[in-house]
Amino acid sequence: MSDWLEDFIAGKEGAELLADDRPRSLLLPLPALIGSMQALKAQGFDMLNDHMAVDNPEGEHIRLLWLLCSTESGELLRVCCDLPRQQPVAPSLNALWPVAEWQEREVYDLFGVLYSGHPDLRRLFLEDDWEGWPLRKDYEDSFILEPGKP
Amino acid sequence: MAVGHAEGPGQNLLLTRLEDVISWARSNSLWPLTFGTSCCAIEMMMASGASHHDLARFGAEVTRPSPRQADLLIVAGTIVKRMAQPLRTLYEQMPEPRYVIATGACVISGGPFIYHSYSSLRGVDDVIPVDVYVPGCPPRPEGLFYGILTLQRMIRERAGLKHPEERRAPVTAALPEGITKQEIQAEMLELFEAQGRRNVHEEYRRTVSDPGAKGAYPGRGERG
C-alpha cells in the first residue's frame, strides 16, 4: 500500500510524507498542487471529503488540508499544502471537485485564504460586512470576552 | 347580562370565570414552534417526540413549522449573531399571547461559548424576552417538562384577559438538586391526578398484562 505513494512523490521536489499520520498524509509544495491533485483524482481518489485550514503564526504559514477519499476502495488520503501567511493564495480545486466551491468559501470566510479561479468567492457563514478572519490565531474584536478581562 | 352585572365592568362573575377557563385552556394547549439550533434541540426532540418522555401529556406536543400558528418558542441551542435577526423575526411573527422558554446554558448566558467566541450570543434575552429559563447543558427532558409546567402555572396565574400587555418577571425553573427520577415521576403522577387526567401509561400497562381489560390503547384482539 505504501509503495504507490512513495513512487508518487518521488519525482516531486518539496513533496514529503508526513510520518505516522492516519490517514496517510502528503505534504505538497504549492506549485505542484494542481497537477498532483489531478493525478490523484485520476488514480481513484474521486471524492473530496473535506477541506480545512490550520493557522500557524509561529511558522508564518497557513496549512491547507484536503481529505480525499476513494469511493471504490474506501481509502482516505490527506493532502497538505503550506501557504505564506502574508499572501495566502491557493489555486481553486473547483474544476476537479465541484464541492470545493463551498468548502473554499468556508475557508475564505474564516481564514482569509484567497482561491484563484474560484467562481464566487464570498463569505459563507459570517455577515457580508464582517471584518477580519476569525479563525486566525491573531484575530481580535470587541465582542470577544476573555476570562479575567472586563 | 344579569350575572354579576352590578359590580361594574371587569368585576363580574362571568368574566372572571371566563378568564380562568381561557388561561386554563391556553396553558394546556401550547403550540411550540419547531425551532432548534444545536445539541439542546436534540434533547428537546427527546422530550417532545420520543417514547418515555411524551410531551403530549402536558398538551404541548403540537409543534408547528410556522410561527403564525405557534404560541411557544422553545429556544434550544446556541444562538449566533447571525441567527439573532431571524430569531427576532420569528418571535415577532408569532401571535399574542406568546411565550418563550430558554433551555440550556447557551441561551441563558453563552454557556460553553461565553469566552473566546466571536459569534455566540451571551444570552438570548438580548434579542427576545424570555419567560422561563431552564438551566442545564442540555437540560434533561424532565427539566424541560419542569420548565413547561412552570410556564403553565404562570399562564394560569396571569390576569391574561384584563391586562394582555402585562409581562411577568422571568423565572428560572431548575430541578432541585439531588432529585431522583422516582420523585419526578411521583410528582407528575400527583399532578395528573390533581387535574383529573387519565394516566394512559397505567392503562396501557394494564391492557398489556390483561388483554381483556379496556384501556387507553386497544389490545391486538380488539382491533381485529
Ligand code: SF4
Ligand atoms: S447548553 Fe450545552 S447542550 Fe445546550 S446547546 Fe449549549 S452546548 Fe449544547
